[in-house]
Amino acid sequence: MALAGRAALRWGARLPSPGPAAAPLCRPAWLPAACGRPYSSRGKEEIDMSTYPVESIRNFSIIAHVDHGKSTLADRLLEITGTISKTDHNKQVLDKLQVERERGITVKAQSASLFYNHEGINYLLSLIDTPGHVDFSYEVSRSLSACQGVILVVDANEGIQAQTVANFYLAFEAQLSIIPVINKIDLKNADPERVEKQIEKLFDIPTDECIRISAKQGTNVEKVLQKVIEKIPPPQCNTADPLKALVFDSTFDHYRGVVANIALFGGEIAKGHKIVSAHTKKRYEVNEVGILTPNEQPTHKLYAGQVGYLIAGMKEVTEAQIGDTLFLYKQPVEPLPGFKSVKPMVFAGMYPVDQTEYNNLKSALERLTLNDSSVTVHRDSSLALGAGWRLGFLGLLHMEVFNQRLEQEYNMSVILTAPTVPYKAVLSSAKLIKEYGKDQITIINPAQFPDKLSVSEYLEPIVLGTIVTPHEYIGKIITLCQDRRAVQKDLLYIDENRVMLKYLFPLNEIVVDFYDALKSLSSGYARDKAYAAGKLLCEHLKETIPRQLFEIAIQAAIGKKIIARETLKPYRKNVVAKCYGGDITRRMKLLRRQAEGKRLMRKIGNVEVPRDAFIRVLKRETDK
Numbered sequence: 001m002a003l004a005g006r007a008a009l010r011w012g013a014r015l016p017s018p019g020p021a022a023a024p025l026c027r028p029a030w031l032p033a034a035c036g037r038p039y040s041s042r043g044k045e046e047i048d049m050s051t052y053p054v055e056s057i058r059n060f061s062i063i064a065h066v067d068h069g070k071s072t073l074a075d076r077l078l079e080i081t082g083t084i085s086k087t088d089h090n091k092q093v094l095d096k097l098q099v100e101r102e103r104g105i106t107v108k109a110q111s112a113s114l115f116y117n118h119e120g121i122n123y124l125l126s127l128i129d130t131p132g133h134v135d136f137s138y139e140v141s142r143s144l145s146a147c148q149g150v151i152l153v154v155d156a157n158e159g160i161q162a163q164t165v166a167n168f169y170l171a172f173e174a175q176l177s178i179i180p181v182i183n184k185i186d187l188k189n190a191d192p193e194r195v196e197k198q199i200e201k202l203f204d205i206p207t208d209e210c211i212r213i214s215a216k217q218g219t220n221v222e223k224v225l226q227k228v229i230e231k232i233p234p235p236q237c238n239t240a241d242p243l244k245a246l247v248f249d250s251t252f253d254h255y256r257g258v259v260a261n262i263a264l265f266g267g268e269i270a271k272g273h274k275i276v277s278a279h280t281k282k283r284y285e286v287n288e289v290g291i292l293t294p295n296e297q298p299t300h301k302l303y304a305g306q307v308g309y310l311i312a313g314m315k316e317v318t319e320a321q322i323g324d325t326l327f328l329y330k331q332p333v334e335p336l337p338g339f340k341s342v343k344p345m346v347f348a349g350m351y352p353v354d355q356t357e358y359n360n361l362k363s364a365l366e367r368l369t370l371n372d373s374s375v376t377v378h379r380d381s382s383l384a385l386g387a388g389w390r391l392g393f394l395g396l397l398h399m400e401v402f403n404q405r406l407e408q409e410y411n412m413s414v415i416l417t418a419p420t421v422p423y424k425a426v427l428s429s430a431k432l433i434k435e436y437g438k439d440q441i442t443i444i445n446p447a448q449f450p451d452k453l454s455v456s457e458y459l460e461p462i463v464l465g466t467i468v469t470p471h472e473y474i475g476k477i478i479t480l481c482q483d484r485r486a487v488q489k490d491l492l493y494i495d496e497n498r499v500m501l502k503y504l505f506p507l508n509e510i511v512v513d514f515y516d517a518l519k520s521l522s523s524g525y526a527r528d529k530a531y532a533a534g535k536l537l538c539e540h541l542k543e544t545i546p547r548q549l550f551e552i553a554i555q556a557a558i559g560k561k562i563i564a565r566e567t568l569k570p571y572r573k574n575v576v577a578k579c580y581g582g583d584i585t586r587r588m589k590l591l592r593r594q595a596e597g598k599r600l601m602r603k604i605g606n607v608e609v610p611r612d613a614f615i616r617v618l619k620r621e622t623d624k
């Protein structure tokens with residue numbers, strides 16, 4: 001069973017018709033093909049990229065639901081093409097980040113150039129392995145802008161899942177060629193026939209177009225490569241045109257600055273070229289260009305239709321906008337449409353554990369947000385936690401992964417506050433309307449909620465979610481969705497025992513723990529739940545916050561009204577342990593002094609809240 005949320009946020013009360021998931025604004029227009037460089041095989045030292053004309057180029061992404069085997073298929077493709085040597089240790093080679101290896105998921109799209117000889121012709125294949133989890137679907141849509149086709153992988157046992165549908169539509173709307181591949185046919189419970197029928201029913205792709213493979217064992221993987229060459233068209237562009245390069249991704253290297261992943265929609269680029277960013281109008285000199293095999297391999301030049309990387313001395317995070325167009329100095333071109341900016345769905349406060357680390361954390365945040373530009377950052381401060389930021393993420397997993405990367409890649413220790421969703425308030429107070437200069441404001445910080453009396457209406461974000469489930473669970477799932485105030489939009493049998501449900505969900509109802517609840521099919525909880533939820537939160541925080549030397553009051557409040565309270569008892573040092581028998585006044589004095597000490601400590605004491613306590617608390621683990 002799986003859930004996928006549409007990335008497009010909508011606001012309660014007024015619901016426009018469903019829009020596409022976070023997709024590029026539109027496909028960059030390709031220029032007419034005209035290239036005639038001769039073919040040649042791959043050189044041993046430096047690869048001469050001029051020997052790969054557009055006709056010999058295929059740019060494609062691998063897309064799928066979580067865990068259906070994208071990265072494993074990428075491993076086999078890298079091996080077959082000799083990009084990496086064949087060993088038993090090649091496991092998700094393109095998942096390079098520590099967080100990806102530890103969690104076994106792809107977080108960041110990764111590209112690699114493969115060289116493949118088919119029927120005597122040398123082809124240059126640019127492959128992009130994409131993440132499967134819905135929180136990272138903006139990575140998929142960006143990757144697709146550099147491609148003309150996709151391999152859509154579906155697990156032969158699980159069949160079509162929610163993210164299969166979402167990713168299919170991303171590729172379909174971008175008018176890309178789609179090669180359906182049914183993976184894991186080696187599994188005992190594999191039923192490729194059933195999955196082929198699902199693909200035909202939902203995507204209108206004839207069953208005989210599906211390729212049955214085992215990425216793990218390598219079965220039929222070569223057929224996939226042949227299909228890529230036959231079915232995916234080469235890019236349509238021209239090296240004789242002026243340079244037009246799309247920055248579709250970028251990473252930050254501590255030593256060399258920004259490394260931008262680029263797709264050339266025209267012209268050529270080489271070391272020493274003077275280039276201009278269409279976004280910032282700043283000028284740079286190119287230090288290095290190259291391809292990823294899958295590590296950076298410098299080349300003399302890159303040509304129209306090719307996908308590679310570029311280093312040009314960009315040092316500031318703001319200089320390498322994803323979606324930017326680069327052109328040659330004094331040869332301006334019409335910029336490519338770029339990408340729709342992604343809207344964060346979940347907000348949380350982030351503070352350094354130690355305020356003296358503020359500047360270090362600031363610079364770590366700047367660098368990490370360059371690698372992950374979907375995170376929004378606003379300065380914020382809290383009485384209890386000091387100066388910090390309010391960060392916007394695309395989902396809870398995204399938030400956890402970002403936090404883990406800060407820790408692992410930048411050695412930062414942070415406090416993350418409870419995740420919340422944005423709200424809008426339609427103001428009724430003339431004074432506030434004047435103050436804000438508008439009658440509707442977006443609130444990303446619960447502490448900034450305007451007074452109820454100054455607001456005529458609150459709007460909450462609504463998302464369109466897709467659930468794919470075996471039919472025996474439908475009843476329970478419908479109950480769960482209703483309990484979360486969801487409105488059913490569609491119910492479709494994708495085969496005799498699998499159902500696809502579509503619901504409009506208030507984001508707040510699903511953002512933290514819906515997926516867990518869906519998996520365990522617990523029936524949720526009552527409607528008016530503020531008091532119960534407040535009590536539960538306090539109880540849970542009491543369990544997660546370590547006891548201190550002084551008493552701590554844990555309170556849940558709505559505005560100024562306290563609705564629940566728990567007391568965390570202090571550790572008590574036995575100050576009278578050394579008074580053997582005797583003098584009562586001496587004992588009383590020691591106890592009085594201890595009480596006074598604790599009173600003072602309560603005033604100045606810092607409570608260390610474990611970083612993940614909020615998330616654990618909000619997952620409402622106790623109500624299962």
Ligand SMILES: Nc1nc2c(ncn2[C@@H]2O[C@H](COP(=O)(O)OP(=O)(O)OP(=O)(O)O)[C@@H](O)[C@H]2O)c(=O)[nH]1
Nearest residue numbers: 066067068069070071072105106132184214215216
């Ligand atoms: N039996 C079997 N297992 C496979 C096959 N392909 C992949 N797997 C396993 O499925 C799991 C997920 O594979 P990945 O390649 O990481 O899947 P993914 O789609 O890249 O995952 P995300 O990037 O997190 O969405 C791993 O444990 C693989 O070993 C296959 O053909 N047969």
